[in-house]
Amino acid sequence: MNAKASPWGLSALFGRxxxxxxxxxxxxTLRSDRLRLAREPDxxxxxxxxxxxxxxxxxxxSDADLADLPVLYRTAVSSLASARExxxxxxxxxxxxxxxxxxxFQVYGPRTTLFGWLARFFAGGWSAAVRAIAPDIAVGFALxxxxxxxxxxxxxxDPAWYxxxxxxxxxxxxxxxxxxxALASVLFGHSGQSGLAAFAAGLFGHNAQISILAFALGxxxxxxxxxxxxxxxxxxxxLAWLYHxxxxxxxxxxxxxxxxxxxxxxxxxxxxxxxxxxxSMAFPxxxxxxxxxxxxxxxxxxxxxxxxxMLVVAACLEGLGRQLVDETAGRFAIGGAMLAFWLWYxxxxxxxxx
Amino acid sequence: MKGRRxxxxxxxxxxxxxxxxxxxxxxxxxTRAGALLLDLALMFVVALLVLAGLVKLAQGLGGRDxxxxxxxxxxxxxxxxxxxxFFLRNGWFLFWELGPRGATPAKRLLGIRVAAxxxxxxxxxxxxxxxxxxxxxxxxxxxxxxxxxxxxxxxMGWLAAGxxxxxxxxPLFNRDRLRAGDLIAGTWVVEAGRRPLAEALSARATAHDYxxxxxxxxxxxxxxxxxxxxxxxxxxxxTMAEVxxxxxxxIGWTPPGREAARPFLEAxxxxxxxxxxxxxxxxxRxxxxxxx
Numbered sequence: 001m002n003a004k005a006s007p008w009g010l011s012a013l014f015g016r017x018x019x020x021x022x023x024x025x026x027x028x029t030l031r032s033d034r035l036r037l038a039r040e041p042d043x044x045x046x047x048x049x050x051x052x053x054x055x056x057x058x059x060x061x062s063d064a065d066l067a068d069l070p071v072l073y074r075t076a077v078s079s080l081a082s083a084r085e086x087x088x089x090x091x092x093x094x095x096x097x098x099x100x101x102x103x104x105f106q107v108y109g110p111r112t113t114l115f116g117w118l119a120r121f122f123a124g125g126w127s128a129a130v131r132a133i134a135p136d137i138a139v140g141f142a143l144x145x146x147x148x149x150x151x152x153x154x155x156x157x158d159p160a161w162y163x164x165x166x167x168x169x170x171x172x173x174x175x176x177x178x179x180x181x182a183l184a185s186v187l188f189g190h191s192g193q194s195g196l197a198a199f200a201a202g203l204f205g206h207n208a209q210i211s212i213l214a215f216a217l218g219x220x221x222x223x224x225x226x227x228x229x230x231x232x233x234x235x236x237x238x239l240a241w242l243y244h245x246x247x248x249x250x251x252x253x254x255x256x257x258x259x260x261x262x263x264x265x266x267x268x269x270x271x272x273x274x275x276x277x278x279x280s281m282a283f284p285x286x287x288x289x290x291x292x293x294x295x296x297x298x299x300x301x302x303x304x305x306x307x308x309x310m311l312v313v314a315a316c317l318e319g320l321g322r323q324l325v326d327e328t329a330g331r332f333a334i335g336g337a338m339l340a341f342w343l344w345y346x347x348x349x350x351x352x353x354x
Numbered sequence: 355m356k357g358r359r360x361x362x363x364x365x366x367x368x369x370x371x372x373x374x375x376x377x378x379x380x381x382x383x384x385t386r387a388g389a390l391l392l393d394l395a396l397m398f399v400v401a402l403l404v405l406a407g408l409v410k411l412a413q414g415l416g417g418r419d420x421x422x423x424x425x426x427x428x429x430x431x432x433x434x435x436x437x438x439x440f441f442l443r444n445g446w447f448l449f450w451e452l453g454p455r456g457a458t459p460a461k462r463l464l465g466i467r468v469a470a471x472x473x474x475x476x477x478x479x480x481x482x483x484x485x486x487x488x489x490x491x492x493x494x495x496x497x498x499x500x501x502x503x504x505x506x507x508x509x510m511g512w513l514a515a516g517x518x519x520x521x522x523x524x525p526l527f528n529r530d531r532l533r534a535g536d537l538i539a540g541t542w543v544v545e546a547g548r549r550p551l552a553e554a555l556s557a558r559a560t561a562h563d564y565x566x567x568x569x570x571x572x573x574x575x576x577x578x579x580x581x582x583x584x585x586x587x588x589x590x591x592x593t594m595a596e597v598x599x600x601x602x603x604x605i606g607w608t609p610p611g612r613e614a615a616r617p618f619l620e621a622x623x624x625x626x627x628x629x630x631x632x633x634x635x636x637x638x639r640x641x642x643x644x645x646x
Contacts, residue, residue: 030554030624030627030631031631032627032631033554036554037554040551043551047548053454054454054455055454056453056454077376085634086631086634086635087631088576088579088580088627088630088631088634089554089555089583089627090580090583090584091551091583091587092551092552092554094549095549095550095551095552097377098546098548098549099549101376101377101378101544101546102546102548104370104376105456105467105469105546106454108370108474108475117478197429197430198429198433198436200433201432201433201436201437202436204436204437204440205436205439205440208440208444209440209443209489212444212486212489213489213490213494215486216486216487216488216489216491217490219487219490219521219534219538277538290471290537290540291540293537293538293540294471294537294538294539294540295540296538297483297484297537297538297539298477298479298480298483298538298539298540299479300483300538301479301480301482301483301486301539302482304482304486305482308444
């Protein structure tokens with residue numbers, strides 16, 4: 001209302017435009033164009049400030065510029081509103097629409113820097129996001145247990161199933177019927193191997209991409225995410241059966257635990273984050289489907305940033321730690337400590353509200 | 355009108371925190387596809403540059419016998435390459451869209467950007483969420499669609515290809531042109547081009563002084579005024595002479611000569627706009643020459 005009553009607003013505040021105005025009034029014949037000429041310096045100033053903000057050159061802005069930004073923005077908005085009511089100058093309208101939009105994006109731009117966001121992420125944002133999807137994690141964990149059990153039982157019933165769970169490239173000694181020594185050779189004696197760090201980096205790249213995939217697939221109502229989880233757990237179950245048959249259960253557990261408490265935890269979180277999105281879309285409750293998907297997606301994305309970081313840790317533990325710590329007790333100690341840390345960090349850390 | 359104003363079905367309004375209604379134009383699907391291709395090309399170039407840099411480094415470290423001489427250093431380079439590949443693939447869009455422009459270089463070039471759908475701030479969570487789905491929207495569909503006809507993936511391959519195509523073609527099936535990633539992030543992609551402020555046409559001084567009667571102005575509406583504005587701003591002599599001739603004929607004037615076309619059109623534009631704007635103030639708008 002106010003904007004319509006004084007179409008071009010605020011011009012009285014800026015006396016220095018008087019000269020421009022006087023010259024313009026002489027030449028202009030249309031009321032709408034005269035008003036436009038009067039507001040033009042404000043628009044130009046706003047445009048210059050916005051351009052510098054867009055370029056990320058905050059230091060190029062004076063305090064006065066920053067202080068005036070909201071005022072200039074509102075002036076431009078009211079200019080646009082009244083221009084739509086009073087002017088048929090298409091070029092000016094298009095200019096104003098573009099200017100107001102650009103200014104809005106800066107006035108309401110992201111308030112935090114990437115580092116500020118990361119600081120909040122580590123100081124509780126990550127933990128809170130994980131706790132928020134706790135029901136989905138419980139479902140995912142149950143499915144993983146079921147998958148591992150299914151892997152064990154199926155292979156125990158018929159070793160032909162083994163190939164369906166564990167990919168066995170030629171040369172891999174881990175096949176049904178392998179000797180104890182052959183199986184143990186996979187678990188121990190690699191500390192002298194070269195290229196461990198490169199191996200770790202490769203593992204990270206591979207695992208991180210898979211976990212992002214597991215998350216993304218959650219979009220299809222969560223089902224594919226869970227299938228990936230079950231399949232991975234099934235592989236662990238089948239492997240466990242194989243090593244159990246040769247009396248190497250504890251050794252295998254140690255070999256898996258050192259990085260598995262981190263890596264499988266990360267896989268669980270990725271799958272659960274995917275499930276969270278799928279579940280929110282299948283059962284949006286009293287929110288709209290889009291609102292539910294958006295809320296779940298943003299929460300799950302925080303979890304996913306954490307998953308990628310966990311996989312960096314897991315890759316180091318798998319590529320370096322597991323090879324260098326060549327005995328079972330040490331592996332259990334490291335894996336157990338990592339598990340304790342993650343559980344504390346996710347479910348106990350940052351619970352106290354300030 | 356053509357080319358000046360975006361199609362109406364792409365116009366949206368969002369209400370800002372202060373209750374202001376802000377017009378937005380959604381980016382067209384073609385523009386977005388173009389931006390994506392351009393970004394992929396840029397990523398490819400960056401990847402090549404990084405790779406070339408690493409190879410150069412490796413050669414500097416160990417000459418031809420890198421494997422024998424400088425294994426640890428080479429290993430380090432391999433780690434760098436792996437990490438660079440991961441960050442390039444997953445971080446390119448993230449890094450740029452988190453910036454103040456909310457756009458990758460290609461998006462920026464084509465004048466579009468990412469925005470929050472509900473008129474709030476664009477948050478890092480949104481940008482992360484929308485970019486985590488690129489795998490199932492882009493890479494997997496390509497892989498499965500390419501593999502299915504070869505028969506390597508069996509009958510399930512066709513099923514999977516169709517399934518993933520659904521994600522790839524998601525923007526075709528909704529009004530707001532949302533990608534699957536936009537859907538879960540609460541974002542959309544809008545036009546963000548800048549426009550120069552054109553001069554005020556009515557403020558131009560003219561030597562001639564044409565006066566048109568009300569009846570001579572009443573035959574045209576806003577649509578024709580827009581066309582006239584475009585003709586004047588384009589400033590092509592032939593077109594102006596042609597349009598001036600057409601108007602003069604319609605109102606029964608002798609057509610002005612080629613050099614008088616511009617002043618004639620400017621005078622007609624100014625007076626037609628004054629008339630239409632006066633009508634606007636009174637709540638009477640005339641959309642085009644056919645309107646009453």
